[in-house]
Amino acid sequence: MSDPIHISGTSSADGARVLTADALSFVASLAQKFEPERRELLARRQRRDQEIAAGAVYDFLPETASVRAGSFRVADAPRDLDKRHVEITGPVERKMVINALNSGADVFMADFEDSLSPTWDNVVAGQANLLDAVRRSIALDAAGKTYRLEPSVATLVVRPRGWHLTEKHAMLGDSPVSASLFDFGLYFYHNARELLSRGSGPYFYLPKMESHLEARLWNDVFVAAQEALGIARGNVRATVLIETLPAAFEMDEILFELREHASGLNAGRWDYLFSSIKKLRHRDDLRVPDRSQLTMTVPFMRAYTELLVQTCHRRGAHAMGGMAPFIPSRKQPEINEAALSRVRADKEREALSGFDGTWVAHPDLVATAREVFSGALGSSPHQKSRQREDVVPSAAALRDTQVPGGTTTEAGVRNDLSVALQYLAAWFAGNGAVAIFNLMEDAATAEISRAQLWFWLHRRSELADGRSFGPELYRQWKAEELAPLEAAMPEMRWREAAELLDELVLSDDFADFLTIGAYRKLD
Numbered sequence: 001m002s003d004p005i006h007i008s009g010t011s012s013a014d015g016a017r018v019l020t021a022d023a024l025s026f027v028a029s030l031a032q033k034f035e036p037e038r039r040e041l042l043a044r045r046q047r048r049d050q051e052i053a054a055g056a057v058y059d060f061l062p063e064t065a066s067v068r069a070g071s072f073r074v075a076d077a078p079r080d081l082d083k084r085h086v087e088i089t090g091p092v093e094r095k096m097v098i099n100a101l102n103s104g105a106d107v108f109m110a111d112f113e114d115s116l117s118p119t120w121d122n123v124v125a126g127q128a129n130l131l132d133a134v135r136r137s138i139a140l141d142a143a144g145k146t147y148r149l150e151p152s153v154a155t156l157v158v159r160p161r162g163w164h165l166t167e168k169h170a171m172l173g174d175s176p177v178s179a180s181l182f183d184f185g186l187y188f189y190h191n192a193r194e195l196l197s198r199g200s201g202p203y204f205y206l207p208k209m210e211s212h213l214e215a216r217l218w219n220d221v222f223v224a225a226q227e228a229l230g231i232a233r234g235n236v237r238a239t240v241l242i243e244t245l246p247a248a249f250e251m252d253e254i255l256f257e258l259r260e261h262a263s264g265l266n267a268g269r270w271d272y273l274f275s276s277i278k279k280l281r282h283r284d285d286l287r288v289p290d291r292s293q294l295t296m297t298v299p300f301m302r303a304y305t306e307l308l309v310q311t312c313h314r315r316g317a318h319a320m321g322g323m324a325p326f327i328p329s330r331k332q333p334e335i336n337e338a339a340l341s342r343v344r345a346d347k348e349r350e351a352l353s354g355f356d357g358t359w360v361a362h363p364d365l366v367a368t369a370r371e372v373f374s375g376a377l378g379s380s381p382h383q384k385s386r387q388r389e390d391v392v393p394s395a396a397a398l399r400d401t402q403v404p405g406g407t408t409t410e411a412g413v414r415n416d417l418s419v420a421l422q423y424l425a426a427w428f429a430g431n432g433a434v435a436i437f438n439l440m441e442d443a444a445t446a447e448i449s450r451a452q453l454w455f456w457l458h459r460r461s462e463l464a465d466g467r468s469f470g471p472e473l474y475r476q477w478k479a480e481e482l483a484p485l486e487a488a489m490p491e492m493r494w495r496e497a498a499e500l501l502d503e504l505v506l507s508d509d510f511a512d513f514l515t516i517g518a519y520r521k522l523d
Helices: 013-018 021-053 062-069 094-101 120-134 179-197 212-228 251-257 269-280 299-314 333-353 363-377 395-399 410-428 443-459 471-488 494-506 514-521
Strands: 005-007 086-091 107-111 139-142 145-148 155-159 166-172 175-178 203-206 237-242 262-267 318-324 357-360 434-436 439-441
Touching (some): 021 166, 021 212, 094 145, 107 120, 269 318, 318 333, 333 357, 410 439, 443 471
Parallel strands (some): 086 107, 086 357, 237 262, 262 318
Antiparallel strands (some): 166 175, 434 439
């Protein structure tokens, strides 16, 4: 018998439906069984980081060479997860859920992680929204409009929060419950049987993993959850985001651990860039140019994506491309034309590289992405037959983050300052997906901004105009970027955003994730 979970958040109608005694007991059973291993794996991350800081290098694991050389394949994709040309992502907010499911995309990734500010209301309401979406009863009347689901909708896939996060409103004894197990457990308990009865299944995106051992833990959770509800093993399907540098060296192993539940890997480009800066920040030869120069065509990003495609197709898994973050503006057609051209070129590059589908952040981008992938793949749901035998796995290529011609400019620094301040203020206000400068910013892109600022400041990086970027310029430019924002939106929590950014950038220690510190100040 599991100890009970104590809920400290305020009650609501959504809470009464979601936080039932049986559902919380199910989550508690998962937490009690798997929390020790979760903590050990997080400690293992820290030990590995210390080894890298002391001079070790990332490489393919010698102890798993037999896995990489083996001929295993993952389980076949279920019918409604076989064609994934276009996937749309967004938070589990009610209007977003309806619009995304109706968008014409093949898949909607409903997000409890990077694009959600995890206020208690947002987390609980998100579970209620998905409960209604699974049963096709979700609806919304707002601003004189009625939102309902169309007869044909995207396949629903859910992204729980990462292993490093906890849910402070759900306590088991003296400890908060793992946010991963909380998000997964509630959704699975309420919806797994219902999804299967409707010809679908409990499908997930798994974020922020750093090793195949973390994938093994997820697989153990899936097995335990299915057994607890009397569901046959293998009905869960998981797509793993390869969005950390360590995970790029263990893609085969991650698929192997999840092979009876795996459906693919995704090139989580923004978090991968953040992770590369974070994990390699001690290297003397590391140079970090403006974010706008960190494109998917720079050598180390191309090496990572091509290896991902090759790995997936060798194993019968889907290879999913990265996010197109552009937010169309129907009032600025000239901006749209240029941006859509870049989106099209990005998706054409992915299709040509062998990806089976891609991500977009806005419904108005679905048509462009679909046109590209339908043109490249025709009636085929994927292109797994393209084995990319021309790709030679290279640890050196993954580690070599040099960007030919890369520069750091005042404009690039100021952009990072403004994006970080605007995102943090919005996050404190309960919004985790924010349109800034015609791009959809989420926690991953905010992480890039603060990581670059930390790196440039502590290295006193030389800017393109010859100046050295240090604490003095940081404080001056931060104040200059903050002043117009405060004047335009005085109701936002700018002081807290600025204070947190100072903590993240000025501290000698590099915080693993900005969301950990920010979460303490939330609600």
